Each structure stands twice: as structure tokens, then as C-alpha cells.
Amino acid sequence: MDGVSQIQARIAEIQSRFQPSTAASASSGDWASAAATAGLTGTGATGGAASGLATASENAVVSQAQKYIGVPYLWGGTDPSKGLDCSGFTKLVYGNLGIDLPRTSSQQATSGTAVASLADAHPGDLVFFDYDSARPGVDHVGIYVGNGQMIAAPQPGESVKLQSVGNPTVIRRVLPEAANAGSAGTTLAGVPYANLFTSAGSKYGIDPSLLAAVAGQESGFNAGAVSPAGAEGLMQFMPSTAQGLGVNPFDPASSVDGAARYLSSLTKQFGSTDLALAAYNAGPGAVSRYGGIPPYSETQNYVSAVTRKAEAYS
Secondary structure: OOHHHHHHHHHHHHHHHHOOOOOOOOOHHHHHHHHHHHOOOOOOOOOOHHHHOOOOOHHHHHHHHHOOOOOEEOOOOEEOOOEEOHHHHHHHHHHHOOOOOOOOHHHHOOOOEEOOOHHHOOOOOEEEEOOOOOOOOOOEEEEEEEOOEEEEOOOOOOEOEEEEOOOOOEEEEOOOOOOOOOOOOOOOOOOOOHHHHHHHHHHHOOOHHHHHHHHHHHHOOOOOOEOOOOOEOOOOEOHHHHHHHOOOOOOHHHHHHHHHHHHHHHHHHHOOHHHHHHHHHHOHHHHHHHOOOOOOHHHHHHHHHHHHHHHHHO
16 A cells, blocks of 8 residues: 555545544544544654664654644644644654654744755645745645645644645755755755856855855756746746846856856846846846835845845855
């Protein structure tokens, strides 16, 4: 039986044990009674937590996460006998394995190391989402279990459950990786074009994580990308800008070198990374005209998104 089949079997088991209660209809008293019967009391796991301390592996994370399927969502919840919110759930699962995570999803999104894409994700990785368009930044987290699925505490009226992972904004690996002689020495291990970001960043005094974040935001690391507005390549240069910088936008090495050089120049001109990013997106003229980040929602969201991704890669 594969991992997903085991999870699905676990769902069926919990549902049969807790009928007729559901996340939407069970009273807190009903849930507390059912949780006590199942051993989901206090802030610890159902036995086995201590043994997990020495075996913090992908399978251990998934196994711990499965134990809380069916627990009702509760805003601010950290006690499974009462309910869990998304970050309370992930903190509890990892805490059972001896790994202390910060309390909120936005804080947890800076833990561990960055994972470049869902294709590179492993079971046990934390997957983060930005669902609130009115407030930039991570606001939801789940635990990836493989095969495009995650376990998460979704929202009020629902329970911790297995669901499609969708499109995470950030992915972080909290479990320590096995020694790999070929990947030591870089925080961008696994990120496409990491060597180009590191080289160009060192050459022009730009954080390689920032360059990687710009590429991720601009093109999704697609060296052949062309935007509806006509921006081209990995770093999404408009043809006139590329020509002025002597950049071939479809050559990743040339594109990254040009972007690092351009960001270095913009940082010196405007005196901050945020303003340099705003100028990269909206043009230096707009930043000069408004004396700061222009009041364009696209540019404001761009600066926030790139900054967040750079922090995730750091």
C-alpha cells in the first residue's frame, strides 16, 4: 500500500470511529470525548512521539500528520483535543518529532531551507500559500505528503484533512538533509540556475537569493518566457532595456549577469533594495517621480513577493 492509500485508509478509519460527528456538526464536548478516546489529548501526540525524536524522517512526519486527520479547525488552536489551526497543526506535528517551529505560518515560512518547486518537494516538506490578496504574505501552511497531496487544517467549519496541494507560494524543507557532497556550500541548492545567481551576485554585490527571487517571480525560472507586455527571458527584460544593457535576454548567463548589474545600479541610485526592486518593475522614472515605491498595486505586490521569496531562499 502506498503512502496516499495509507492516508486514505486512515481517513476512513477516523471517520468510522467518530461518526456521527463531523468537523461542521460536532459539538466541542463531542469532539473532546472522541479525541480522548483516540488519545488526542493535551499538546502531545498519541504515543510514539518520544520514539519519533530519534527518527525524524519523511515517513515519520507523514505518520504524525495522519494522526490529526479529523481534528476540527480552531483559530489559534494548538491543542488537538480542542482544535487546531494550520500553523498550530504543523508546529504540533514537528514538535512531536523534536523539531521546534515558530508559531505562525509566516514565521514558519522562514524555517529550514527553500525547495525550488513542487517537482522537487519531498513528503514532510512544508507548503505555504498566500490566499489573502488584501494582505501580502504567507497566511496558510500544510504538510506535503507526496503525489500532489498535502495534509492541512484548512479553515473554520472544516477539519484537518488530506487535500490537493495546488500551487504553493513557498516550499520549505525542515528535516535535515542527508549529507550530499555535491550540494554543500550554497543556500540555493536545488534552485534552477543557482550557479549563475551566485556568480553574478558575487560579481556585482547583489544577494544571490534576491536574484533567484526575481527570476522566480518574473519568469518562474523559464529562460524562454515572453510576457504579454513583451518582456523576455529568465529575468524578463523589455527589449529596449536589454539592448541598453547589452544583454541577450534568452541567454540565462547573460540575462542573470545583466539583472545583477542593473539591480546593483538601481540600488546605488535609490539607496535601498525595495526601491531598486520597484524600479526594476515599474522603471526608474516612476520611482523618481513618486519619491518612493509607486502607488501601483502591481509594483507594491511585486516588491513584497520578491522580498518574501528572497527571504525564503536565504
